[in-house]
Amino acid sequence: MPAKILVVDDDAAIRRLLRNTLLRADYAVVEAADAKAALHQNAAEHPDAVLLDLGLPDRDGLAIIPQLRAKGEAVVLVVSARDAVNEKVAALDLGADDFVTKPFDTEELLARLRVALRHRHVGHATPKLVRRGDLSIDLDRRVVCRGGVELHLTRKEHDVLGLLARHIGRVITHERVLAACWGADEDPRVEYLRIVIRNLRQKLEAPAPVGSVIANELGVGYRLRADQ
Template identity: 80%
Template sequence: MPKILVVDDDAAIRRLLRNTLVRADYTVVEAEDGKSALRQAAVEHPSAILLDLGLPDRDGLGVIPLLRANGDAVILVVSARDAVDERVTALDLGADDFVTKPFDTDELLARLRVALRHRESSGTTPMVIRRGDLSIDLDRRIIRRGDEEIHLTRKEHDVLGILARHVGRVVTHERILAACWGAGEESRVEYLRIVIRNLRQKLESPGSVGSVIANELGVGYRLRAEA
């Protein structure tokens, strides 16, 4: 089973995460600070790392690029620090997702499953991504809901494409804007909001509950994935 490295200086939180992960059939190793996290990551080669930002020896934000430079494990930040700028920074530094304390253990496990699946398939992006009756053909730029083809503008295709390639994960406003509008176009956030609104109107089934595209307030957007 996948091995998960839990990095947190709070023994009670480590115990909660260890028990939750073991019940879900994961193997768990632990670290209480940044130095031991880097050592454990190098020795144990975990599939995923649950990383707190408030570590006693160094800021967890500084640990993310070191972990990313020395391995390809999923990095899921689990922290009480929920400021938008810190969440954006963590994602831009290489974290795959961000869960705020206090957290729901079922949601955390779902986020972990999605991130692990994405990492396993990241070497070859699937030609078609499916979510319920919605199918997104990235190569042919064909979107269908059931048997009905959904017509999108070029910009809508571009934005949906980058969300689909990171399905289940937050993509920051800056990353979407750079990919779809070009570098230096951060001021076009309002245009992005309009595109997202149009995508939601076109992609959601009549009477559906919940949006296909989730808004991470102040951070970015996520194409919801079934856990």
């Protein structure tokens, strides 16, 4: 059975674009034009994923993210013209799996959707070994190899990379990384995190990087890119 996608947007033209894009990619599609219909369709249709606009006529889309997550197992991808950092952080903190800004590239949207659905099918169990191209991350043993060669990482680099790897393909906010990897006793600051990310990139991508392994969502956080 094809995965079922709930498209929530009050703009009929955007719904039509998303419907046609998803149908061409062999997904089943249901639609809603407002928050009330979205919650009804989510409960009735049990979609695998929800593409959610935030500017809905009856309620702010942010307000229904927890309800969508509470009433089903669907992954939630926000697809919105809002591009303020605080909006993106709020959506992710409320439980959204990803945030795509309008106008969007349909192929990128489909790639983000595939990653999110892949993680849904894997389930909620913590992975023990994460692979991305020639990079392997053994989360239990804290061993990272590139091309079969073990890399030397500091404790903090292991902590940050491990968190990103457990949620590969998803944006993890600065606040969440700092809370998980530093804690209140260490006076965590975003500047410290930037240094760790810079060092990780140098180690993971050397000697000839082809695109960054760790993507920066400006002002929001970081994601470990998943192979599409």
